[in-house]
Amino acid sequence: MKDKIYIFDTTLRDGEQAPGAAMGIQDKLQVAHQLEALKIDIIEAGFPVSSQAQFEATEMISRELNYPTIAGLARASKSDIDKAGEALKAANRKRIHTFIATSPIHMEYKLGKTPDEVLKMAVEAVSHAKTAADEVEFSPEDGCRSDMDFLVEIVQAVIEAGATTVNIPDTVGYVLPEEYGKIIATLRERVPNIDNAVLSTHCHNDLGMAAANSLAGVKNGARQVECTINGIGERAGNAAMEEIVLAVKTRSDFFEGIETDIKTTEIAKASKLVSRLTGFAVAPNKAIVGSNAFAHESGIHVHGILKNRETYEIMTPETIGLEGNRMVLGRHSGKAGFKKRCEEMGYKLSEDELKTAFDKFCQLADKKKEVFDEDIAAIISDDIRKEEQIFKLDHLQVASGSSSSTIPTASVRIIHEGKSLVAAAHGDGPVDAAYQAVRMATEISPELESYSIRAVTGGKDALGEATVEILDDSGKRIIGRGASTDIIEASAKAYVDAINRLVRRQKITEMKESSI
Ligand SMILES: CC(=O)SCCNC(=O)CCNC(=O)[C@H](O)C(C)(C)COP(=O)(O)OP(=O)(O)OC[C@H]1O[C@@H](n2cnc3c(N)ncnc32)[C@H](O)[C@@H]1OP(=O)(O)O
Numbered sequence: 001m002k003d004k005i006y007i008f009d010t011t012l013r014d015g016e017q018a019p020g021a022a023m024g025i026q027d028k029l030q031v032a033h034q035l036e037a038l039k040i041d042i043i044e045a046g047f048p049v050s051s052q053a054q055f056e057a058t059e060m061i062s063r064e065l066n067y068p069t070i071a072g073l074a075r076a077s078k079s080d081i082d083k084a085g086e087a088l089k090a091a092n093r094k095r096i097h098t099f100i101a102t103s104p105i106h107m108e109y110k111l112g113k114t115p116d117e118v119l120k121m122a123v124e125a126v127s128h129a130k131t132a133a134d135e136v137e138f139s140p141e142d143g144c145r146s147d148m149d150f151l152v153e154i155v156q157a158v159i160e161a162g163a164t165t166v167n168i169p170d171t172v173g174y175v176l177p178e179e180y181g182k183i184i185a186t187l188r189e190r191v192p193n194i195d196n197a198v199l200s201t202h203c204h205n206d207l208g209m210a211a212a213n214s215l216a217g218v219k220n221g222a223r224q225v226e227c228t229i230n231g232i233g234e235r236a237g238n239a240a241m242e243e244i245v246l247a248v249k250t251r252s253d254f255f256e257g258i259e260t261d262i263k264t265t266e267i268a269k270a271s272k273l274v275s276r277l278t279g280f281a282v283a284p285n286k287a288i289v290g291s292n293a294f295a296h297e298s299g300i301h302v303h304g305i306l307k308n309r310e311t312y313e314i315m316t317p318e319t320i321g322l323e324g325n326r327m328v329l330g331r332h333s334g335k336a337g338f339k340k341r342c343e344e345m346g347y348k349l350s351e352d353e354l355k356t357a358f359d360k361f362c363q364l365a366d367k368k369k370e371v372f373d374e375d376i377a378a379i380i381s382d383d384i385r386k387e388e389q390i391f392k393l394d395h396l397q398v399a400s401g402s403s404s405s406t407i408p409t410a411s412v413r414i415i416h417e418g419k420s421l422v423a424a425a426h427g428d429g430p431v432d433a434a435y436q437a438v439r440m441a442t443e444i445s446p447e448l449e450s451y452s453i454r455a456v457t458g459g460k461d462a463l464g465e466a467t468v469e470i471l472d473d474s475g476k477r478i479i480g481r482g483a484s485t486d487i488i489e490a491s492a493k494a495y496v497d498a499i500n501r502l503v504r505r506q507k508i509t510e511m512k513e514s515s516i
């Protein structure tokens, strides 16, 4: 029989408590719809008493969503609970999540209350919450730094008062997996009515243990995990939903029958949405959703993966809704990966050609972070096929000056398939005039995204290298380079180089399409 872990997502409450992560009401609604698409069991929509915006967001999410239970946070106070109940009124399934701190330091310094007073407040809060919602969750805040006997006593008391879920927060991310697992196991052992409630984990990442602690909790009997998309949350964040869900799925051998209902193919989309709406970039090396999580560059790894993907991948990118893994070509690449990319681009190279092309590739990879398809196309057309440049700048003449009456003008002659293409144009400056003339001569007019020029040698014969960036029809960047002691000529050569790469890329796309 399936042993289900309930996923309680608190991106919109604890996640949003991360400084700088605040989202507007419409943004929250968008995230909530994506959480529903993920089949999250419980969405904590907000802390309604804390502001009008939190109240309205919780109210709107309660109205608009169908499948998940909607939870609202409340302190152990009647007015907080009433406000949460009011915000959740329209929800198909609602849950009031009430909390009060139980650790000695929080009780003494923050609340100024004795353990007996805290126990009384907790029980009263749960009893009152039961009047507004069937599902009531109680959290002993800073539970992991609380006295175990007191924790056992308060958990038993709130279950007697009607709590249906008891959540054990590691509020400050202090404990280690073995300790967290032991707290859950001890509560299961010592609280006589523990089976009347679901035990839940809520772990923070201050020591990087949030996911490991949550999973230790699951292993010891917790059946709800509180987490956030991309692990956002207070300070170092909360346990990341994607890490918990993929760990349980990927290591089903270890978790023996335990499953979640999460539709994992929606994970990448959820991660991108939350990153975009909060402005919190996902680190490239972030587990599961980082841009490098399914990317490979190292030659030995790529060689292994090409023989059997599982040599270096424990999950498939498709599981989280990505189209496939990313083979990156760069300075750590080997011949197998390079050969495969050439084949994918439609090139059939002899062994000698492959060797020459790979040597050139290695020289280039030493200078660049990443080698793109158009770089490979340039290597093959220039060094293997020794193809003529599609458009070759044969002549450039420019007139410009500092006087306001001078109109910068350029004329160009470009050789294309043995013919001379001649054009003249004026522009805002000499480079612009040259580019206008190139566009007229080639009849190709890509928008210039960026332009830069730098000296690559010193002295009065300094060689200037111009770099331009244009976009192809699909929005991909194409870089062109040109060098000359005359910076206007370097600029014109770079633009013609970019146009040549654009045309080559179009040909590669046509080759790929015709081979499908
Ligand atoms: C571990 C967690 O993540 S808990 C959730 C934390 N999230 C937030 O705090 C975000 C939203 N918070 C807020 O908007 C505000 O803090 C509010 C509206 C909740 C309260 O604001 P204020 O009334 O100005 O109080 P303030 O924030 O300064 O202090 C908190 C008060 O709540 C009390 N309190 C804290 N936790 C609890 C609790 N669980 N139950 C009852 N009272 C509590 C404190 O003792 C303090 O009371 P005091 O004002 O009588 O000293």
Ligand SMILES: CC(C)C(=O)C(=O)O
Pocket: 014, 099, 139, 141, 142, 167, 169, 170, 171, 172, 202, 204
């Ligand atoms: C309210 C509780 C669950 C909390 O967010 C925490 O203790 O971190």
